[in-house]
Amino acid sequence: MQETIQKIGKAFRLPGEMSAYTTITNGNINTTYRVTYRNEDGSEKSYIFQRINTVVFHNPIQIMQNIDLVTTHIRSKCPNERTLHFHHTSEGKNYLFTDDDAFWRVMNWVDSITFDTCTDLAVIEATGAAFGKFQNQLSDFDGSKLFETIPDFHNTKKRLDTLFAHVAEDPCQRVADVKAEIDYLASVRELAGSLSVRYAEGAFPVRVTHNDTKSNNVLFDKETKMPIVVIDLDTVMPGMAMYDFGDAVRFIANTAAEDEADLSLVSFDTEKFAAFCKGFLGEVGRSLTQAEIDSLVLASFSITIELASRFLDDYITGDKYFKVLYPEHNLVRTRCQLTLAKDIAAKQAQLEEIVKQTTK
Numbered sequence: 001m002q003e004t005i006q007k008i009g010k011a012f013r014l015p016g017e018m019s020a021y022t023t024i025t026n027g028n029i030n031t032t033y034r035v036t037y038r039n040e041d042g043s044e045k046s047y048i049f050q051r052i053n054t055v056v057f058h059n060p061i062q063i064m065q066n067i068d069l070v071t072t073h074i075r076s077k078c079p080n081e082r083t084l085h086f087h088h089t090s091e092g093k094n095y096l097f098t099d100d101d102a103f104w105r106v107m108n109w110v111d112s113i114t115f116d117t118c119t120d121l122a123v124i125e126a127t128g129a130a131f132g133k134f135q136n137q138l139s140d141f142d143g144s145k146l147f148e149t150i151p152d153f154h155n156t157k158k159r160l161d162t163l164f165a166h167v168a169e170d171p172c173q174r175v176a177d178v179k180a181e182i183d184y185l186a187s188v189r190e191l192a193g194s195l196s197v198r199y200a201e202g203a204f205p206v207r208v209t210h211n212d213t214k215s216n217n218v219l220f221d222k223e224t225k226m227p228i229v230v231i232d233l234d235t236v237m238p239g240m241a242m243y244d245f246g247d248a249v250r251f252i253a254n255t256a257a258e259d260e261a262d263l264s265l266v267s268f269d270t271e272k273f274a275a276f277c278k279g280f281l282g283e284v285g286r287s288l289t290q291a292e293i294d295s296l297v298l299a300s301f302s303i304t305i306e307l308a309s310r311f312l313d314d315y316i317t318g319d320k321y322f323k324v325l326y327p328e329h330n331l332v333r334t335r336c337q338l339t340l341a342k343d344i345a346a347k348q349a350q351l352e353e354i355v356k357q358t359t360k
């Protein structure tokens with residue numbers, strides 16, 4: 001690996017000598033390294049080297065073009081805003097195909113902390129504000145300029161249709177083990193897919209959305225605990241505002257990790273939900289339509305079901321999409337998301353009330 005990393009550093013013309021590299025493990029798709037270079041004067045500078053998973057992202061050059069457009073827009077609108085900084089090769093490209101056809105990009109490392117699970121309500125509120133602000137910054141950006149890097153990414157109805165088609169095929173003979181999970185998904189299939197159906201019919205505005213609003217996609221200042229920058233712009237595409245909200249609370253209001261195996265630890269924390277709501281709606285509340293506001297809780301349920309269906313689909317088709325650390329990983333993820341979705345459904349009235357109080 002060291003040799004590959006050194007080659008890439010050279011292609012991107014990074015100054016100094018490579019002194020260390022470590023793998024960053026919290027992505028499920030791409031492969032990420034922190035690489036440090038030492039300059040002649042002894043100072044050190046770190047970079048992120050990332051290999052894009054081209055099975056998932058069929059056209060990674062389009063991703064880089066999207067990111068360029070989005071960060072340029074944000075920088076011109078808010079000159080003081082920190083954005084991701086990508087390096088260029090001598091050919092002026094912000095990516096590199098290596099001989100083995102791997103696709104690499106290099107960006108500056110930002111000294112920061114991220115939160116996976118988090119109990120600090122102030123940090124949760126700030127995360128909401130960061131994603132809300134991100135949506136605001138792109139509110140006047142023409143989404144038709146963006147490539148749809150993964151078509152129907154958050155089309156929950158299609159995701160569920162795909163799952164049930166694979167259930168019928170049962171390519172790995174795993175369906176018999178997941179009968180209860182499939183039965184539950186069948187019982188909520190129509191409800192969970194309903195927002196994506198209404199979106200396709202034009203019931204909600206087409207926004208430019210982040211589409212992967214996990215809390216660890218916001219970098220925080222170590223000391224002030226304030227957001228520095230929103231990262232992981234690979235799936236910025238036109239979409240539904242409330243799905244960014246829903247995906248974020250799916251992750252941050254879970255009392256456990258996304259792949260917690262002990263389901264007794266998994267629940268949906270209403271206080272965390274309220275804190276995120278306050279931050280997010282404080283930024284975008286006024287620009288959302290009533291139909292969007294009324295759908296925030298259903299969106300939280302729907303995207304949690306969507307993730308459960310994607311993890312389960314990957315499990316029954318042989319674990320080809322998400323990285324798995326052990327054979328049942330995708331099934332564990334599925335069960336965790338289903339437990340969470342059921343808790344969101346059980347707390348629906350309470351959550352609707354929180355949204356109402358926050359928007360009044």
Ligand code: GN1
Pocket residue numbers: 026027028029030056211212232235258307
């Ligand atoms: C994937 O790789 P990562 O962690 O950024 C996935 C998201 C899921 C997430 C679940 C392109 O994101 O949609 O919500 O895993 N990204 C893609 O942890 O499928």
Ligand code: MG
Pocket residue numbers: 212232234
């Ligand atoms: Mg991502």
